[in-house]
Amino acid sequence: MEFISNLSLGFSVAFALQNIFFCFIGVLGGTLVGVLPGVGPLATIAILLPVTFSMAPDSALIMLAGIYYGAQYGGSTTAILLNLPGEASSAITTLDGYQMARRGRAGAALATAALASFLAGTIATVIVALFATPLTKVAMAFRPPSYFSMMVLGLIASVVLAHGSVLKAIAMVMLGLLLGIIGTDMYTGTTRLDMGMLELAEGVNFVALAIGLFGIAEILRNLESPENRDVLTDKVNGLWLSLKDLKRIVMPSLRGTAIGSALGILPGGGAMLSSYAAYIIEKKVSRNRGEMGNGAIEGVAAPEAANNAGSQTAFIPMLTLGLPSNAVMALMIGAMIIQGIQPGPDIIIKQPNMFWGLIVSMWIGNLMLIVLNLPLIGLWVRFLTVPYPVLVVAVMAFSAVGIYSASGTLFSMYELGFFSLLGYVFMRLGCEPAPLVLGFILGPMMEEQLRRSMLMSRGDPTVFLTEPISLCFLIAAAAALLLITAPAIARRREEAFSEE
Amino acid sequence: MKLLSLLAAFTLALAGLGTSATAQEAAYPNDLVRIVVGSSPGGTADTVSRLIAEALTEKFGQTFVVENLPGAGGALAAKTVKTAAPDGYTIQFIFSSFSILPSLNPAVGYDPVKDFEPIAMVSSAPNLLLVHPSFEVSTLAEWIEKVKANPGKFDYGSGGIGYSQHLSMEMLLQSIDGEAVHIPYSGSGDLLGALISGQVPFAFDTLTTAIPHIESGALIPLATTSAERSEILPDVPAVGEEVPGYELTAWNGFVAPAGTPKEIITALNDAITEYLQSDEAKAFFEKLGTKIDASTPEEFKETISGDYEKFAKVIEKAGITAQ
Numbered sequence: 001m002e003f004i005s006n007l008s009l010g011f012s013v014a015f016a017l018q019n020i021f022f023c024f025i026g027v028l029g030g031t032l033v034g035v036l037p038g039v040g041p042l043a044t045i046a047i048l049l050p051v052t053f054s055m056a057p058d059s060a061l062i063m064l065a066g067i068y069y070g071a072q073y074g075g076s077t078t079a080i081l082l083n084l085p086g087e088a089s090s091a092i093t094t095l096d097g098y099q100m101a102r103r104g105r106a107g108a109a110l111a112t113a114a115l116a117s118f119l120a121g122t123i124a125t126v127i128v129a130l131f132a133t134p135l136t137k138v139a140m141a142f143r144p145p146s147y148f149s150m151m152v153l154g155l156i157a158s159v160v161l162a163h164g165s166v167l168k169a170i171a172m173v174m175l176g177l178l179l180g181i182i183g184t185d186m187y188t189g190t191t192r193l194d195m196g197m198l199e200l201a202e203g204v205n206f207v208a209l210a211i212g213l214f215g216i217a218e219i220l221r222n223l224e225s226p227e228n229r230d231v232l233t234d235k236v237n238g239l240w241l242s243l244k245d246l247k248r249i250v251m252p253s254l255r256g257t258a259i260g261s262a263l264g265i266l267p268g269g270g271a272m273l274s275s276y277a278a279y280i281i282e283k284k285v286s287r288n289r290g291e292m293g294n295g296a297i298e299g300v301a302a303p304e305a306a307n308n309a310g311s312q313t314a315f316i317p318m319l320t321l322g323l324p325s326n327a328v329m330a331l332m333i334g335a336m337i338i339q340g341i342q343p344g345p346d347i348i349i350k351q352p353n354m355f356w357g358l359i360v361s362m363w364i365g366n367l368m369l370i371v372l373n374l375p376l377i378g379l380w381v382r383f384l385t386v387p388y389p390v391l392v393v394a395v396m397a398f399s400a401v402g403i404y405s406a407s408g409t410l411f412s413m414y415e416l417g418f419f420s421l422l423g424y425v426f427m428r429l430g431c432e433p434a435p436l437v438l439g440f441i442l443g444p445m446m447e448e449q450l451r452r453s454m455l456m457s458r459g460d461p462t463v464f465l466t467e468p469i470s471l472c473f474l475i476a477a478a479a480a481l482l483l484i485t486a487p488a489i490a491r492r493r494e495e496a497f498s499e500e
Numbered sequence: 501m502k503l504l505s506l507l508a509a510f511t512l513a514l515a516g517l518g519t520s521a522t523a524q525e526a527a528y529p530n531d532l533v534r535i536v537v538g539s540s541p542g543g544t545a546d547t548v549s550r551l552i553a554e555a556l557t558e559k560f561g562q563t564f565v566v567e568n569l570p571g572a573g574g575a576l577a578a579k580t581v582k583t584a585a586p587d588g589y590t591i592q593f594i595f596s597s598f599s600i601l602p603s604l605n606p607a608v609g610y611d612p613v614k615d616f617e618p619i620a621m622v623s624s625a626p627n628l629l630l631v632h633p634s635f636e637v638s639t640l641a642e643w644i645e646k647v648k649a650n651p652g653k654f655d656y657g658s659g660g661i662g663y664s665q666h667l668s669m670e671m672l673l674q675s676i677d678g679e680a681v682h683i684p685y686s687g688s689g690d691l692l693g694a695l696i697s698g699q700v701p702f703a704f705d706t707l708t709t710a711i712p713h714i715e716s717g718a719l720i721p722l723a724t725t726s727a728e729r730s731e732i733l734p735d736v737p738a739v740g741e742e743v744p745g746y747e748l749t750a751w752n753g754f755v756a757p758a759g760t761p762k763e764i765i766t767a768l769n770d771a772i773t774e775y776l777q778s779d780e781a782k783a784f785f786e787k788l789g790t791k792i793d794a795s796t797p798e799e800f801k802e803t804i805s806g807d808y809e810k811f812a813k814v815i816e817k818a819g820i821t822a823q
Contacts, residue, residue: 198576324689337708340787
């Protein structure tokens with residue numbers, strides 16, 4: 001019954017009045033910065049870091065963690081309402097979330113995101129509490145070839161992201177991979193495709209790319225014809241989910257939670273991929289997969305659950321090994337070190353109050369978030385009734401401020417402008433930006449692991465087949481390739497006889 | 501960041517840490533001072549610079565604001581500060597890579613010695629040579645013997661090409677005439693994971709992050725790169741004890757654009773060194789695991805130019821210059 005006593009210790013810490021207070025401040029702050037496009041949890045936590053120096057370690061971490069997962073909640077709000085993904089993980093939510101909003105189901109989409117996130121958060125908390133230590137060992141077994149093969153599988157599966165032409169989707173993935181190449185080659189220090197601009201030495205600004213391609217491009221398109229935007233403000237009915245909707249989101253949420261929890265543990269940026277992976281899998285297994293991309297509620301539930309679960313299990317390698325799986329986790333480690341706590345294998349024994357307190361606070365934080373967010377849905381949705389010209393100006397201003405604040409360079413504004421126009425061109429050409437974004441994220445990670453594997457094997461490519469985990473992923477990738485191409489070949493034969 | 505800075509300033513004031521403006525009249529500064537930091541918000545460099553910015557704000561009664569300008573490993577910040585007006589209202593918080601980058605990539609467009617006026621060094625920390633237990637050596641002498649007997653057979657990790665972890669190893673390999681394959685990781689956190697899981701058998705890394713893994717037995721410390729043994733790990737010898745002349749520390753501090761008036765440099769140096777002697781600063785740096793290393797502008801200049809020359813040689817010999 002160690003588990004029970006640990007949890008009760010956690011509850012006693014997390015329910016201390018000051019910790020409840022800081023947890024609330026954290027999730028509230030997180031929700032707010034999540035809603036502002038471009039201002040992410042990273043910048044917020046960084047700015048607030050000095051404030052935590054004078055706080056008790058457990059309160060400090062509880063607040064910072066609250067900002068982090070609070071922002072995951074808030075981030076989906078703009079993705080759904082305005083097609084504005086503030087972060088890598090919410091880009092995928094725009095696909096069905098924004099479509100739902102256009103059909104007057106913004107309220108339902110927001111409620112789905114909140115409920116799926118809550119369910120995922122609850123389950124992930126239990127997973128962290130029960131399996132933190134053994135799961136760390138699994139993560140450590142992942143070597144460079146395994147990471148590479150996992151991403152090969154991801155890239156092949158990403159073709160299903162397209163809900164139009166497969167050829168165009170492949171072209172967009174390729175373009176994303178190319179954009180990902182821009183910047184400094186981490187193995188030689190040589191800058192690539194930077195056209196002599198020092199600003200590009202660390203690659204293309206992701207937030208500018210995502211907000212430009214999705215959000216601003218959508219605004220440009222809406223400005224084209226007044227009818228388009230009327231759809232948004234037309235009718236905002238069904239703030240609440242019907243019983244049928246609830247039934248439809250249970251399984252996708254659970255699947256998303258499982259995928260997110262698993263990927264979140266991997267230190268190689270797994271949490272970032274979780275929402276994409278969940279969406280891709282949902283598109284293959286869901287009973288309503290035909291609707292995905294056109295406002296299917298599953299397309300919101302699965303990635304939202306996955307990114308929330310992933311952001312919580314990402315705490316496992318951070319707490320037990322001091323390994324950050326993303327930049328926010330790296331900041332948290334910084335915060336702990338300044339508090340005199342060194343994350344590491346013995347943290348559970350040395351700092352049981354902080355460890356269990358933090359875990360229980362995550363669940364409390366999730367509860368607060370749902371209480372906070374459900375009543376707010378009505379308010380958010382009312383934003384859509386703001387006169388369009390006003391809304392557009394506000395959105396563009398906030399996006400620009402957010403992006404500028406994170407990069408501090410005027411160059412990022414040019415990037416935003418460039419990707420906004422590019423996004424508009426893509427829209428006119430019927431090319432979807434989602435595969436591009438996935439390629440952009442996966443490309444550099446894949447290259448890093450591929451070249452590391454090859455360096456370590458001294459150029460012997462068979463390592464990908466001799467590593468058991470890697471081999472499994474490659475077999476799965478081959479199977480996925482077959483599944484994707486087989487029906488396409490069959491269909492093409494039929495299509496050859498019918499008109500397009 | 502302006503918006504967030506305001507928010508933060510407001511929160512700070514609420515938390516009782518706010519700035520108590522002393523209304524003393526002084527020639528400098530009579531306006532806001534920008535501290536440019538070439539890294540993202542939240543890293544060690546950023547945290548230290550914010551701490552000192554707060555102390556300077558309190559001391560001078562003028563706001564010292566930290567401006568993050570990440571990009572090109574800090575080169576973007578240096579290039580910006582180089583061309584700023586040398587009036588003391590733009591200064592930069594720099595770290596070791598400042599004197600390494602120009603040798604790695606001449607295109608960064610600044611000279612660490614000629615283009616800047618050093619103000620003061622703030623702190624320094626050594627790297628630690630760490631090995632995975634499976635590598636089966638327990639002293640530096642054994643490690644040297646094993647590496648020399650197997651040229652090019654072993655891998656070593658670093659936080660990235662040209663990082664001090666990388667150059668620490670290159671310098672050591674060059675001194676002992678050994679060979680090993682460099683595997684860069686993306687940052688220290690990533691490297692630590694690779695070391696613990698045994699992906700790479702050995703690497704140099706910062707002392708602070710390695711301590712818990714040394715205590716748990718996951719990693720074995722062989723030697724420290726500082727000239728003398730570290731107070732935190734007195735049993736671990738300095739590399740210099742085995743390889744005479746070897747010394748390397750990662751440091752940070754403040755510089756201003758070349759041509760900044762001497763009085764301003766002195767005023768800033770006085771304020772910074774005064775703060776670094778306070779108990780608050782001592783407690784902070786102790787937690788961070790780095791040593792306060794306040795210096796005069798002249799001493800700091802020597803460190804910067806000394807490192808610049810030393811690393812230029814190591815980089816040239818290792819053939820790791822870009823393009």
